[in-house]
Amino acid sequence: MVLQGLQENAGDLSTVTQLASHYLTHLAIAFRNPGGPKTPQDTIHPTPDHRRIEEIGELLVQAKRSQSALRDLVMLRDGDYCLLTGLCFFPPTFVPARCAHIIPFSIHSTTLTFSAIETFSGFALDPETIQNHLNHPRNALNLQSDAHDIMDKHMGWGIEAISSDDQDRLSATTRLKDGDEIHFGAGIGGHQIALPDPRICNIHLAVCRVSYACGASEVFDQFLDDEDDEGCQVPVYFGGPYVSDNVLMRKLEALLA
Numbered sequence: 001m002v003l004q005g006l007q008e009n010a011g012d013l014s015t016v017t018q019l020a021s022h023y024l025t026h027l028a029i030a031f032r033n034p035g036g037p038k039t040p041q042d043t044i045h046p047t048p049d050h051r052r053i054e055e056i057g058e059l060l061v062q063a064k065r066s067q068s069a070l071r072d073l074v075m076l077r078d079g080d081y082c083l084l085t086g087l088c089f090f091p092p093t094f095v096p097a098r099c100a101h102i103i104p105f106s107i108h109s110t111t112l113t114f115s116a117i118e119t120f121s122g123f124a125l126d127p128e129t130i131q132n133h134l135n136h137p138r139n140a141l142n143l144q145s146d147a148h149d150i151m152d153k154h155m156g157w158g159i160e161a162i163s164s165d166d167q168d169r170l171s172a173t174t175r176l177k178d179g180d181e182i183h184f185g186a187g188i189g190g191h192q193i194a195l196p197d198p199r200i201c202n203i204h205l206a207v208c209r210v211s212y213a214c215g216a217s218e219v220f221d222q223f224l225d226d227e228d229d230e231g232c233q234v235p236v237y238f239g240g241p242y243v244s245d246n247v248l249m250r251k252l253e254a255l256l257a
Contacts, residue, residue, distance in 0.1 A: 071099035076189035158205030161198030
């Protein structure tokens with residue numbers, strides 16, 4: 001279809017570049033937004049409370065607006081350790097727990113990104129499903145902070161959901177151990193709390209792969225390094241109040257040129 005369109009328009013690439021720009025903005029950049037709005041987080045240090053298993057219903061309601069409630073739900077589902085490193089979140093030796101959104105929460109009010117995800121996923125994920133699952137265990141896992149940053153800020157790894165024997169098997173794709181499985185549901189609430197949605201896992205992984213394959217991730221990393229070198233005193237991100245999106249896009253376009 002692309003070749004036919006080029007032939008009909010005498011090789012004019014403007015439509016193709018507009019389409020690429022649309023997906024760059026509303027998928028690659030939206031998923032890489034490192035400074036956008038996050039859900040409120042009370043503390044990164046969880047307090048053990050196994051009685052919370054009785055409060056799953058209440059936590060599901062609270063999780064829509066509370067990062068801590070979502071983190072508690074995911075910990076009840078998966079256990080008290082980082083799914084990537086195996087390190088415990090509780091003393092005496094522990095790492096802080098960060099609740100990672102697979103599709104970033106920062107897109108929660110971005111309807112164009114919802115539409116882009118719907119199209120890019122082959123209409124497997126509609127905007128209503130995305131909105132309902134953004135701050136939900138189906139879109140979350142607990143990680144130690146550095147693993148969270150690599151996933152959230154750098155899109156350095158993702159989760160592939162593989163169908164096997166009528167069940168969805170989730171495998172982690174990381175730079176160090178490509179294809180290693182992640183075992184969800186090992187916590188005391190593992191049979192009561194929903195696992196990550198395979199469609200959400202796969203769309204995140206697909207955006208990561210496309211972003212790296214086309215070179216956008218490398219350019220974005222350089223863009224962020226340049227911002228750090230300039231010593232910017234305010235948070236700079238797409239959709240932010242301090243620097244307009246047009247200015248940020250022009251900087252990205254200059255790097256891509």
